[in-house]
Amino acid sequence: MSVTDDVLKNNQQYARSFNLGNLPTPPARKLAIVACMDARLTIEALLGLKTGDAHIIRNAGGVVTEDALRSLIISHHLLGTQEFMIINHTECGMLTFQDADLKEKLRHATHTSVVAPETFHAFSDLETNVREQIEKVKSHPWIPSSIPVRGFIYDVKTGSLTEVR
Amino acid sequence: MSVTDDVLKNNQQYARSFNLGNLPTPPARKLAIVACMDARLTIEALLGLKTGDAHIIRNAGGVVTEDALRSLIISHHLLGTQEFMIINHTECGMLTFQDADLKEKLRHATHTSVVAPETFHAFSDLETNVREQIEKVKSHPWIPSSIPVRGFIYDVKTGSLTEVR
Structure with a gap:
């Protein structure tokens, strides 16, 4: 049985x-x-959130991409959220490669050159990366400056969040 | 106390x-x-997934954007995932507006014009949207055709997933 079929059975039980x-x-x-999309982060659990409490936006790295900004703008302007958190984590896969190497590997493996994604957003330092993501949100003209934007590193060994200041 | 401070307290308990x-x-x-980033979807819970089981990518709508493709490519090529699921849901906020209207509202409210996001990806029909997202993944040259890509609509009233074929 495929994993998808298996989790669909789980969903039937959830719905009951x-x-x-x-x-x-x-x-x-x-x-x-x-x-970050990382499997070791169950965001609702590690923040004690219940279903219905918060918008959760996830991607490779927990990067404030154009798409994450799109989601945050919709979240605030159409659905009323008033605080933003950014969560990166230790042992992130994004620390283990460089964009140019991955692109070259994919080009070589598939014999194709691709327009998008333009970048993979690999990074080399967690704290610096978190600070940059905070800055990207804070400097967007469609995000009001009244919204607190705080960034954190989740430790996958301990389950703890540490704020990046 | 801010909500952020409150959930940080929850995290201390989680870590213990x-x-x-x-x-x-x-x-x-x-x-x-x-x-979708929607607060009513706790993806791990509704699929019966445990922490560590799956990559979870979320944005406004559950749209296969360039950023979602970036995350899926990293997920498969660097971290070995072999099945993809796409989940949209009933009563999605993305069904309630049109891109041009939201842009005009934001321009008017903030007296700014913005380069990114270029689009908000609002949509008018759920099933059509899910089919389009599946197609975007399947047609990307860096996603192997061997990967099953299945799409679903989650009913926020019943907790059930229905496959879109």
Whole structure:
């Protein structure tokens, strides 16, 4: 059985005891989070959030890409979130390669050259990366300066968040 | 207390009973999911996934943007995932506006014109949108055709996934 079929069976069980059908669309806690897609991060669990509490935006690295900005702008302007958190983590895969090497590997393996993605956003220092992501959000003219934007590193060995200042 | 400070307290409690410090970087179930950032979707819970099982990529709408493709390519080529799922959902905020109107509202409210995001990816039909996202993944030359890419609509009233074929 494929993994997809297996998790669809899990979903049938989830739906049988589902009692959250009346949650409103805007997040209850008015919080939006940008975090890495990494499998070791279950964002709701590690922040003690319940279903319905927060918008959760995730991509490779927890990078504030154009797409993450798009999501944050929609989150705030259409759905009322008022605080943003950015979460990167130790042992991130994005620390283990360089964009140019990965592009070359993919070009070689597939005999194709590709327009998008233009960049893979690999990075070499976690704290510097978190600070840059905060800056990208804060400097966007469609994100009000009144919104707190705080950045964190999650330690995959301990389960703890440390703020990057 | 800010919501951020409050969830940081929750994280201290999470870390105290944390026992997942030995998970490897590659997702145990070799699965990557693209889903909406909507607060009503707790992806791990609704699919019965454990911490460490799957890459979870989320944005406004669960759209296969350039950034989602970037994440899927890294997920497969660097971290070995072999199945992809795309999850949109009923009552999605992306069904409630049009890109041009939102841009005009933001320009008017902030007296700025902005280069990025270029588009907000609003859509008018869920099933059509899911099919388009599947197609975007399947047609990318850096995603092997051997990877199953299946798309679903999550019903926020019932907790159930329905496959879009």
